[in-house]
Amino acid sequence: LEFRRVLFRSCRPGARMTPVYVTQPCMPPLGEFIPYLETIWRNKWLSNAGPVHEQLEAELAQYLGVEHIALVANGMIALTIALQALEIAGEVITTPFSFVATSNAILAGGLKPVFADVDPITCNLDPDAVEAAITPHTVAILPVHCFGRPCDTVRLAAIAERHGIPILYDAAHAFAVRKSGASVLREGTMSTLSFHATKVFSTCEGGAIVCRDKALKDRVTSLRNFGFIDQERTGMIGINGKMSEVHA
Numbered sequence: 001l002e003f004r005r006v007l008f009r010s011c012r013p014g015a016r017m018t019p020v021y022v023t024q025p026c027m028p029p030l031g032e033f034i035p036y037l038e039t040i041w042r043n044k045w046l047s048n049a050g051p052v053h054e055q056l057e058a059e060l061a062q063y064l065g066v067e068h069i070a071l072v073a074n075g076m077i078a079l080t081i082a083l084q085a086l087e088i089a090g091e092v093i094t095t096p097f098s099f100v101a102t103s104n105a106i107l108a109g110g111l112k113p114v115f116a117d118v119d120p121i122t123c124n125l126d127p128d129a130v131e132a133a134i135t136p137h138t139v140a141i142l143p144v145h146c147f148g149r150p151c152d153t154v155r156l157a158a159i160a161e162r163h164g165i166p167i168l169y170d171a172a173h174a175f176a177v178r179k180s181g182a183s184v185l186r187e188g189t190m191s192t193l194s195f196h197a198t199k200v201f202s203t204c205e206g207g208a209i210v211c212r213d214k215a216l217k218d219r220v221t222s223l224r225n226f227g228f229i230d231q232e233r234t235g236m237i238g239i240n241g242k243m244s245e246v247h248a
């Protein structure tokens, strides 16, 4: 509202007021979308890792240059499931300069967010501040690649290793971001992505979790589907975080 007020004030008096949106999705021609819908209608398979879902997962892995990626319903669910997959209890050091979902996910997981300050130039977590915030209760670090600018992953990795704790990157702004020629999504134990309508790559609502290894991806895949480990058995307490065929 503030933005629009400022914008309108700058218009000449009596001019027609047309809103200018801060972000607007880049949509494909509708004709390119329809054949996918026809496929889904033919398949009559709407969710639970259908063929379109599996195709997107495989193509994203290739496009992003990562081995293990699991699609989920949105970026908040991605954070929630990723934290759950780490099986941790205690304090999570994170940034105060992020979208509220980052801290919400920590609290929703019964963990305690501990804010460390950001670097005034990069807006990313300051590794010195992270180091200073570590206590015997610290169980993970959750940095954000703010506005898609990569964190100081080298120094953060050194701190995490020294204290034997995982790093979960909230990479909601960092779709396809590369650092020194490699995907920034390969950093840390896991990274989460958001495919919300306002993000660089969108599925209307959607997200993904990038995992360091296959075992972690299998765990995430169970957690996003009520904890099912096969057709009949649940091996953990999961939630419903699946992406539908239409979104995929």
Ligand SMILES: *Cc1c(COP(=O)(O)O)cnc(C)c1O
Residues within 6 Å of the ligand: 074, 075, 076, 077, 098, 099, 101, 102, 144, 170, 172, 173, 194, 195, 196, 205, 206, 207
């Ligand atoms: C958008 C965003 C999220 C949440 O993603 P949704 O897909 O909207 O749930 C989480 N973290 C950051 C940093 C974001 O910008």
